Amino acid sequence: MRWITRGLVAAGLVLAVGLPLSQGASAATELLQNGTFTTSTASWWSSGNTPISVDAGRLKAVVPGGTANKWDAMLGQKAPAIPLHQGRNYTLSFDASATASRQLRTTVQQNADPYPATLDKLFTVGTTVQHFSFPFTSSMETTIGELTFQLGGLAGGGYTVYFDNISLTDNTGGSAAGNPLEMTSGFYVDPNSNPAVWVRNNPNDSRKAQIESSISTKPMGRWFGNWSGDIGASVGGFVGAADAADKLPVLVAYNIPGRDACGGHSGGGAGSPAAYRSWIAAFASAIGNRPAVVIIEPDSLGDFNCMSQDAINERNGMLSYAINQFKDNAPNTWAYLDGGNAGWVAADVMAQRLVGAGVANARGFSVNVSNYYTTAASVSYGNAINGTLATDKPFVVDTSRNGNGPGNDWCNPPGRKLGAVSQVGGGAEMLLWVKVPGDSDGSCGIGAGIPAGTFSPDLAIRLITGT
Structure with missing residues (x-):
């Protein structure tokens, strides 16, 4: 858990009294990744003579003796x-704590020679855990800072040091830590969505104006899977463009092995659980x-009836x-x-499946993705799931095609219509266009001959008119 520190200040060190962020603490934006070391040392580096690992949920660093300078043994981000x-x-x-008392140094600096520091502090660790906090005002403007x-x-000889709950927060700007809604000025409109690309490529088509005004200029999700190439570059480019525009992007991770196990039109996914773990980590x-x-x-939690228990356990682990x-x-x-939809799995059963897959560590769950149930029915379903969970979780509803x-x-049923555009509230935490309107569900229904995920202007127009 992240803590805002309150207490006595002496020589730049705050002896902290733990106060959860939810209890009226000042707003802040977290700048580090993986500061709690739940599973790995991802995002952290160390010098070759100082191996790091996770030990009981802490970062463990084995430091050699006999080094001349403090920077001769380092770790950071x-x-x-x-x-x-x-x-x-x-x-x-x-x-922090250590196997012996040692005076150490921490810096926040520019990651370029001559490595000027805006924070440079000495601190002493001992054999019992201490909490350290160093507030500072940045003396530099840089996009390549490091800790x-x-x-x-x-x-003295070598020793071992342990770190946990490492946090670097930007306390200026009024954005609540971890709250993407308060860190942006609205939802991101993807200029390279399938309908936006179609509009650009078909300037003389009679359907262009309707599709542009009703679909391609609205915020919607971007789906990522094994078609996305280098997933780090693909996701990074999309999120970076949204961030540069001060907008909130919606992304869909869709690459679980054995996807659509009941024989639907969207089978595929990563080749193995190990490949999936690498993909989702990136x-x-x-x-x-x-x-x-x-x-x-x-x-992913809807088609368990087509899976063995071993396959279910493996999927829950992923x-x-x-x-x-x-x-x-x-x-x-x-x-x-994702928690399915109102017509698929009973709410109490879906609640059990969400728990089994670790929803406690997620923000919440989604319902009606790529489906057509009304917002009212979807909200009722989400509330019914929460009625079975030990603790309520926020949920979002896909409203991209549920207007009728x-x-x-x-699978591409006729007579469907666009639903409410992406917004906060509406009975759920958010209503979102998760499915891209006009993208086919597969070669079925009124989309016969159109593969899953392929944009069709005819399908788009039908959603606009509701006929």
Whole structure:
């Protein structure tokens, strides 16, 4: 848990009294990734003579003896680069202990020669855990900041040091830590969505004006899967463009192995659980500290009746891993594990499946993704799921195609219509266009001959007119 520090200040050190962020603490934006070391040392580096690992949920560093300078044994974080703004107020805080008392050094500095520092502090660790907090005002403007802990330069022998709850916050600007809604000025309109690309490529088509005004200029999700190429570059480019525009992007992670196990039109996914873990870890790391909303693996909890118990257990492990990647490495992302739709799995059963897949560590869950149930029915379903969960979780509803309610089928049924555009509230935490309107569900219904995920202007026009 992240803590805002309050207490007695002496020589730049705050002896902290733990106060959760939810209890009226001042707003701040987290700049580091994986500061709690739940599963790995991802995002952290160390010098070759100072191996690091996770030990009981802490970062463990084995430091050699006999080094001449403090920087001869180091660890820190520099990728993705940490932005620093001259005149802004920041706070570096962490818990630390060691196998012997040692005086160490920490810096927040520019990651370029001659490595000027805007924070440079000595601190002494002992054999009991202490909480350290160093508020400072940045003296530099840079996009390539880094945090270091310099552990060498000691006359004594080697030792082991432990760190936990490492946090670097930007305390200026009024954005609540971890709240992407308050860090942006609205939802991101993807200029390279399938309908936007079609509009650009078909300037003389009679359907262009309607599709442009009703669909391509609206915020919607971008889906990522095994078609996305280098997932880190693909996600990073999309989120970076949204961040540059001060907008909130919606992303869909859709690459679970054995996807659409009941024989639907969207089969595929990563080749193995190990490949999926690598893929989703790169996905989360590419978002980094930037604000985002992520829908995790639509339909992944709906088709258990087509899976063995071993396959279910394996899938739950992958989903739990995915959730924790966003929790640890994308601190300003709200991640929602998909919870099916109102007509598929009973709410009490879906609640059990969400729990089994680790929803406790996600922001919440999503409903109605790529489906057509009305917002009222979807909100009722989400509330029914929460009625079974031990603790209520926020949920979001896909409203991209639910304006006329459900049809007789889930796969390109006729007579459907666009629903409410992306917005906060509406009975859920958010209403979102998760599915891209006009993208086919598969070669079925009124989309016969159109593969899943392919944009069709005819399907788009039908959604606009509702006929």
